[in-house]
Amino acid sequence: NLFSGLAIKLKGKSCFPYGPDMRVNIPENTLYTYPDISIFCGDVLSAQFDEDTAVQPTVLIEILSPSTKQYDRGAKFKLYRDIPTLKEYILVDAESINIEAFRINSNNHWELEEYKTTSGELAIPSVQVSISIADIYDRTRL
Numbered sequence: 001n002l003f004s005g006l007a008i009k010l011k012g013k014s015c016f017p018y019g020p021d022m023r024v025n026i027p028e029n030t031l032y033t034y035p036d037i038s039i040f041c042g043d044v045l046s047a048q049f050d051e052d053t054a055v056q057p058t059v060l061i062e063i064l065s066p067s068t069k070q071y072d073r074g075a076k077f078k079l080y081r082d083i084p085t086l087k088e089y090i091l092v093d094a095e096s097i098n099i100e101a102f103r104i105n106s107n108n109h110w111e112l113e114e115y116k117t118t119s120g121e122l123a124i125p126s127v128q129v130s131i132s133i134a135d136i137y138d139r140t141r142l
Helices: 002-010 069-073 075-080
Strands: 015-018 023-026 031-033 037-041 045-047 050-055 059-064 088-093 099-104 110-115 121-124 129-132
Touching (some): 002 015, 002 129, 059 069
Antiparallel strands (some): 015 037, 045 050, 121 129
């Protein structure tokens, strides 16, 4: 739901969402990873030695599962923070209505905004879109 909503909202803009088949490399720490959703703005730049891998995402989104939840919140987020172009890191819980949106502020510190009900919208200011929380969790049994 989130991916399709982003694709619609970003249509015709300079930013574009990719699904989990887009591999991302972080040259600053050598991590190769497959985020659930990544948003790149402008031209998608390939990794220096690998045309099938992109660098410099603006937004990364992970859908939390019981087996990945701790890694996505901890060690992976620490590695993601080395990406100089990353403006937002969003974690969407698959077992409860809970979205954590981490955004870099003007002081270069990460701030958290949480969404715990289906009312309201998830704001993604770095790409100038927002998506209804109810739409994100539509048909999920939560």
